[in-house]
Amino acid sequence: MIPMKRLDDYLENAKTVAIVGHVNPDGDCLGSVFGTYRYLVENHPDLCVTPYASFVPEYLKFLAKDVPFDDTDGEDRTYDLAISVDASAKERIGAGKAAFENARRTLVIDHHETNPLFGDENYVVPKAASASEVLASLMDPDKISLSAAEKLYTGIMQDSGVFRYSSTSKETLLAAAMLIDKGVNFSKIIEESVINQPYREMKLMGEVLMNSVLCPETKFVYGTAPISLQKKYGLSSSELANVVVELNAVKEADVALFMYQYEDGTWKASLRAKCDVNVALIAKEFGGGGHLRASGFSFERDPEAVAGKVRDLIRTLKNK
Numbered sequence: 146m147i148p149m150k151r152l153d154d155y156l157e158n159a160k161t162v163a164i165v166g167h168v169n170p171d172g173d174c175l176g177s178v179f180g181t182y183r184y185l186v187e188n189h190p191d192l193c194v195t196p197y198a199s200f201v202p203e204y205l206k207f208l209a210k211d212v213p214f215d216d217t218d219g220e221d222r223t224y225d226l227a228i229s230v231d232a233s234a235k236e237r238i239g240a241g242k243a244a245f246e247n248a249r250r251t252l253v254i255d256h257h258e259t260n261p262l263f264g265d266e267n268y269v270v271p272k273a274a275s276a277s278e279v280l281a282s283l284m285d286p287d288k289i290s291l292s293a294a295e296k297l298y299t300g301i302m303q304d305s306g307v308f309r310y311s312s313t314s315k316e317t318l319l320a321a322a323m324l325i326d327k328g329v330n331f332s333k334i335i336e337e338s339v340i341n342q343p344y345r346e347m348k349l350m351g352e353v354l355m356n357s358v359l360c361p362e363t364k365f366v367y368g369t370a371p372i373s374l375q376k377k378y379g380l381s382s383s384e385l386a387n388v389v390v391e392l393n394a395v396k397e398a399d400v401a402l403f404m405y406q407y408e409d410g411t412w413k414a415s416l417r418a419k420c421d422v423n424v425a426l427i428a429k430e431f432g433g434g435g436h437l438r439a440s441g442f443s444f445e446r447d448p449e450a451v452a453g454k455v456r457d458l459i460r461t462l463k464n465k
């Protein structure tokens with residue numbers, strides 16, 4: 146589908162533009178912010194464009210090599226236009242939130258179904274697998290450079306789980322094909338941002354898996370990473386996001402629970418399902434929330450007791 150308006154048409158008479166994304170930026174968020182930045186500076190040399198990002202995680206560092214991003218709130222600047230990409234609500238904007246709120250005009254580009262259309266203008270495509278896919282459709286393909294293409298490709302590939310989530314569509318693959326045609330080294334990007342993991346993270350993962358418990362009757366697997374284990378490998382709770390993904394890959398289980406401890410002694414639980422057990426309902430029982438197949442909650446103590454309760458809830462949900 147070719148949109149009525151190109152990204153370039155939304156600029157109108159703007160001279161200064163801010164681009165913002167969401168808190169805890171992921172591949173789609175940074176791919177969208179940085180890809181839009183490169184597209185605008187390369188094709189509109191008179192524009193003054195500021196990309197905002199609160200931080201860039203290690204596995205996405207290659208995206209930032211030609212993007213001088215600003216990690217502040219941007220409260221000291223008033224832009225002609227602020228573009229929010231991949232943020233599902235105004236409250237979800239990370240760096241540059243004040244810049245967005247104070248801008249003369251705002252544009253929201255997103256793919257979240259729940260987006261309340263918080264911009265003056267909004268282009269939200271809920272069936273798109275990523276914001277980067279939406280942006281690729283808004284750009285003139287002839288004006289997308291290799292650098293912009295690398296960023297958008299990374300966003301599309303990351304948010305579609307390397308083209309395997311059910312959100313992946315013909316449009317997703319056509320957008321990726323168009324970007325590959327620009328010369329994107331896709332195998333290197335997938336290797337760097339998906340396959341390669343720091344050795345100490347893999348060792349921690351190995352120990353979590355070694356000590357994990359599989360409950361064959363409920364097809365449930367759970368593992369824990371107390372603070373002592375994280376310290377052993379010099380890791381913090383923010384570097385453990387992949388563990389639950391690995392637990393969820395256990396063939397004999399269709400629900401996975403990973404519990405990890407924070408510095409202050411409290412715990413966070415991540416749930417994943419590859420069947421129709423609604424893990425959002427389970428998280429809700431503990432005061433958390435999330436989606437059908439991915440959810441989370443926090444708790445104070447005793448991961449074994451929590452795992453036992455989760456197992457009982459899975460049994461109840463499966464017998465419904």
Ligand SMILES: [Mn+2]
Nearest residue numbers: 173231276304
């Ligand atoms: Mn996204």
